[in-house]
Amino acid sequence: MESLFTLPEEYQALRESVRALADKKIQPFAHDVDANARFPQEALDALQSAGLAAAHVPTQYGGEGADALGVVIIIEEVARVCASSSLIPAVNKLGSVPLMLGGNEEQKKRWLTPLAQGKGFSYCLSESEAGSDAAAMKTRAVRKGDGWVLNGSKKWISHAGFSDFYTVLASTDPEKGSKGITAFVVEKSDAGVSFGAHEKKMGFKGSPTREVYFDNVEFGDDRRISEIGAGFALAMKTLDHTRITIAAQALGIAQGAFEVATKYAHERKQFGKPIFDFQAVQFMLADMAMEIAAARQLTYAAASKSEDLASDLTFFSAASKCYATDVAMKVTTDAVQVLGGYGYVSDYPVERMMRDAKLTQIYEGTNQVQRLVMARNLNSVL
Secondary structure (H helix, E strand, O other): OOOOOOOOHHHHHHHHHHHHHHHHHHHHHHHHHHHOOOOOHHHHHHHHHOOOOOOOOOHHHOOOOOOHHHHHHHHHHHHOOOHHHHHHHHHHHHHHHHHHHHOOHHHHHHHHHHHHOOOOEEEEOOEOOEOOOHHHOOOEEEEEOOEEEEEEEEEEEEOOOOOOEEEEEEEOOHHHHHHHEEEEEEEOOOOOEEEOOOOOOOOOOOOOEEEEEEEEEEEEHHHEOOOOOEHHHHHHHHHHHHHHHHHHHHHHHHHHHHHHHHHHHHHOEEOOEEHHHOHHHHHHHHHHHHHHHHHHHHHHHHHHHHHHOOOOHHHHHHHHHHHHHHHHHHHHHHHHHHHHHHHHOOOOOHHHHHHHHHHHOOOOOOHHHHHHHHHHOHHHHO
16 A cells, blocks of 8 residues: 555655755855844745745746645755745745735736746734734725725834735724735835834844835735735635745754754764763654654645645644644754753854744744634534
8 A cells, every 4th residue: 555644756856856955055054144144145046046936836927836735845945954044935925825815817927927036025914013913903005096005014024125025914994803904915116115124033034024114105906915804814814824834944943953963962972972872862862753753744734735725724734833833942952952062052053943943933823823723623623
């Protein structure tokens, strides 16, 4: 019987090719990207040349047409060597999925084609006072003739100022709460769009995170990609698909830390033998391997459900994000412990991986919110 849990050859080949690219063209710059909090341009160039920066874009718009599992593997393998670089394909997918789900054919051609050619696409949902409670947003879009005028600001926006296009969720009828929110595409070049200072973050330092400000930004109704009032539902549907990419990031970070810790344990000698020979270290590494393997199976299952639009997608998406990111935090912390003092300094990458792992537990919905989502969707897995 053919194993249900063995990746088909095309996915194994994809992993091998992305890993080779990441090891050669991304990993050598990872330390410098983090140390200098600079954008990983080398990674963008390499990913774009290989068609991997926005591989999810359908072939009719110039993309690779990669399915959800393919995108997971791309992000996982890039995150294994540089988490900041893995946000390039992850942010591009997050920003454009609302368009793919809600936009018409003309809109998809207008924005997905340049995305496939190398433009960036970000997602603007969170605000200073509307984080986990996203429906409490204050950003407003008001009708003006046949178009709209947008005012407000968005917080914690990945690749803000770098991306060319932004999916923006705005209140169009405050009295209706979450049913009064509408989704639009805003372009960086639009008059009235500006950006705040770069956030000084604990990790993911190579990914620019800034506020986005909208000051009387005017555009036509052709920028609207949801039905009026249906934007919040579109945003939540988007997260069902994109939270899996955060799980993929976490998987890659954990795998990278596990590999460093295992190699170090075989090379480092104390008391006349490699520290790997001590059962205490063996058990730590065994737990790492076990938890990564479990997280990978859950994440790949969620990716399959994303592609199939399965009825239990919401549960599995939240579960994969929650579990894989908790695993990444534990694995990276233990990797630092295995390396001891060397793990705490930047000579080795595990301290960076530990800092990066923390964000995966927070963004695209904290893991506490993920547990709420799972609890509200238990019927789908009964």
